[in-house]
Amino acid sequence: MSADRVLLVAGPATGGVAGHVAGLASGLGELGWDVSVFTSPLTATRLGDPKGPAGSAGSMVDVVPEWPTGRHHLRSSLLRLRRMIAGATVVHAHGHQAGLLTVLAAATLRRRPPLVVTWHNAVLGTGPKRRALALAEQLQARRADLLTGASSDLVARARELGARDPQLTVVSAETPVAGSSSSTVDLDAELGPRRGPLVLTVSRIAPQKRLDVLVDAAALLSADVLGVRWAVAGDGDLDLLGELERRRNRANAPVTFLGRREDVPALLARADVFALASEWEARPLAVQEAMAAGVPVVATAVGGVPDLLADTGALVEPGSAPALAAAVRELLDDAGRARELADRARARVAGLPSEDEVTQGWSDRYRQLIRLGQ
Structure with a gap:
């Protein structure tokens, strides 16, 4: 029997979010998940070569660096992401861009796997652009089966926009090793x-x-x-x-x-x-x-x-x-x-959860969502 497949979706990033997704991808592979990542070429540099090792543990992860780079590329990227969503057991999007792209790609699927969206940052700005971004936030909040935020104000924002039982999530940080x-x-x-x-x-x-x-x-x-x-x-x-x-x-x-x-x-x-x-x-x-x-x-x-x-x-x-x-x-x-x-x-x-504990927590959440969706 093949392993359940988790699809992680992450937009362009090189900092903490990219590191978190890389660690999560590697750790989930070690826990027996079949892991795919749909992302940008920039973020892929933190995840290893496509279809190659990702993260420090070197588990095999299928990395697809096909993030849309312009309007001409948007349709093909959405179609590729849609196919990957259809073949996944559970989907986890990281960040507002990834969350919006994922809910749009999944919108026309007759049946889709459980969808998790994690917000790592607030949407800042004013004027018409801010109002448009607020609509994108609302779409994610109402379409996701589980929306989590990396801080309590993000959780409150998700609840305000209609998310069902939004939750606080922890992003771990391993103890740095002294330099040479x-x-x-x-x-x-x-x-x-x-x-x-x-x-x-x-x-x-x-x-x-x-x-x-x-x-x-x-x-x-x-x-x-x-x-x-x-x-x-x-x-x-x-x-x-x-x-x-x-x-x-x-x-x-x-x-x-x-x-x-x-x-x-x-x-x-x-x-x-x-x-x-x-x-x-x-x-x-x-x-x-x-x-x-x-x-x-x-x-x-x-x-x-x-x-x-x-x-x-x-x-x-x-x-x-x-x-x-x-x-x-x-x-x-x-x-x-x-x-x-x-x-x-x-x-x-x-006293904070370690990276392994955070990964195990996500694995347990995924299993629960899969059971609820069956």
Whole structure:
């Protein structure tokens, strides 16, 4: 008897969502599921080669990188996704784009498998575009058999839009492994000799991340803390990166944009404080990784961040460079307080479900939905 087939659907991503889907795909394969992933070429880079290994465990996953790249490609992508949905036992879409594409592709099927949609981010913006996106949210909320959100405000939003029993979901973060000495040497070469504390941010280059606020905070901090350096690990919008670099140069802010990194554990091992200036986040994996590594965290009080950090980090209002700079400075000035927060954060993360536990939880949810649909 062949294994039940789970189809994971994920749009373009390279950060936490892509890592979560890669880990889920690999873990489900180990639990005996026949796993397929419909995604973009960008996200496929986190999943291994098509029909090849995905994730750290190397389980076999069928990766189909045929995400629509334009209106001319939309019809063929929807048809391919529709065929994959028809051949699946259960379908799990990750993110708003994936959720919308999946419900549209499944709409004309006479019989379809149970459909799960997980929202990892809020829909931001104003005006006509925001209203159109709200209609897309509503369509997902009403068509999904199970809608889950990575933060409580996303769950509340789904309930408001008519979702049946929306649920909170946990995205795990494994404890980072300390980097090698060669990674440390490379970091010294990029940032120069260490003369003061290092503040680290791991983030996509995207408007939502409010890296403009971060640059301004770094400039303010440098006036009070001798030799401070601020490193940003992550890639993304190149035009925005150019604007941020010009802003940094005008303010003489000690910020280095490192680009995409594969040695984040080594960066965390060197960091004195981890900081995040985002306009909105669900349960950011980068923050969980910093907590697990014992790095004190300063982050904006948005989305699911307060629930994640609780009393183990410093929370500041979004959009305020002075507030961000002041909170970072307080932790740099008070080593005892920084150690206390870091220790509490490490203990809190240790109590969260592991990646294996999260995967087993999803497998159990899928089985329950399949039983209900029979």
